[in-house]
Amino acid sequence: MATSSSHDQAPKIHVSQISALSFTQNLLERNGVPPENATIIARALVLADLRGVDTHGINRLPAYLLRLRNGLLDPLAQPTLHQITPVVAQVDGHNSFGFLSAHLGIEAGIEMAKTYGIGMVSVKHSNHFGMSAWIVQQALDADMMSLVFTNSSPALPVWGGKEKLMGVSPIACGAPGREGGRDFILDMAPSVAARGKIHKAKRRGEKIPFDWALDGDGERTDDPAKALEGVMLPMGGPKGSALAVMMDVFSGVLSGSNFAGEVRGPYDESGEADVGHFFVVLRPDLFMDLEAFRERMGILYDRVVGCERMKGVERIYFPGEIEQATHEERLKTGIPYVETEIGALNKEAELVGSKKIEVMP
Ligand SMILES: NC(=O)c1ccc[n+]([C@@H]2O[C@H](COP(=O)([O-])OP(=O)(O)OC[C@H]3O[C@@H](n4cnc5c(N)ncnc54)[C@H](O)[C@@H]3O)[C@@H](O)[C@H]2O)c1
Missing domain, CATH: 1.10.1530.10 (Malate/L-lactate/L-sulpholactate dehydrogenase, four-helix barrel)
Structure with missing residues (x-):
């Protein structure tokens, strides 16, 4: 979580x-x-x-x-948008902050989806855009469903490999929930844990769980500094590693950005990052009206959180619900x-x- x-x-x-x-x-x-x-x-x-x-x-x-x-990220660069077809656009980030390219891209996707039902955006020459869920949220604020993909710097071996090659590139998507209820927001890295959690533990002088990463010698470790010298562990073995490859296909290969282990991470000072992203925005009222869609999402929510629980589980959460509850709490505290x-x-x-x-x- x-x-x-x-x-x-x-x-x-x-x-x-x-x-x-x-x-x-x-x-x-x-x-x-x-x-x-x-x-x-x-x-x-x-x-x-x-x-x-x-x-x-x-x-x-x-x-x-x-x-x-260090001149690796341009504070004044402004991403530009190129309309390819009525439902497809490309953003060139020109090495600006990843947040700016992602903002422009998802906005363009939303506008296309409003008119044509769907909008697809490929983003090149971008940078790290942080938490994917803020981009999903921008689509949700416009009552839209979305898929948000990015590639990222090498941190994860492919299945069977021992060197870092793929990024722990997050896969995110969202759909509006019942009016006044919880939206669906999935935002997950294909590793057991996001690498940012290891950076955070290091910053805070904390240990990490042994199943998150291997150290430089390929041994399990609870030391975040040693983990950063080694590799992240993919979630679900070959399946997590395949999802990381998928992020690189859609975000890196397709966009013209760096790919196949060439993206540089936000802590790597050896050159420009050249991250790629890929967004799809979809109107949820394509096949029924929005109210009916939202109501069906509400039924799904009720069944998910209301299902019979395993022994020891106090509550079942919908994807994104813990973060939405934390958001409400932190606005107060x-x-x-x-x-x-x-x-x-x-x-x-x-x-x-x-x-x-x-x-x-
Ligand atoms: N930009 C980048 O290059 C990059 C790279 C890696 C990660 N990230 C970001 O790091 C963040 C953390 O990623 P993560 O994989 O560690 O996320 P996570 O493991 O904390 O959560 C993954 C998903 O599982 C859901 N979830 C978690 N616990 C749950 C529970 N008990 N019941 C139901 N659902 C639950 C969450 O709502 C979320 O959608 C994400 O926001 C991601 O975008 C960004």
């Missing part, structure tokens, strides 16, 4: 949504990002933190800003960070004379 590992015991400092947004906005602007683009990036990062996907929230800023300072994370963010602020992050009393 999206919450952190069971070792996550460090005391927390809470930050409100508004403070997290304004801190991120200011910091990005001070680093040369135009205000309207900073807003898109800030919303995506803070939404990740609100949903409990704090592996892909504002703690990623130091790594993104380092790329920017604020987002919990640890001291070292706040320190790293304030250090970034100091570098460019931006305001420190405001914490809750």
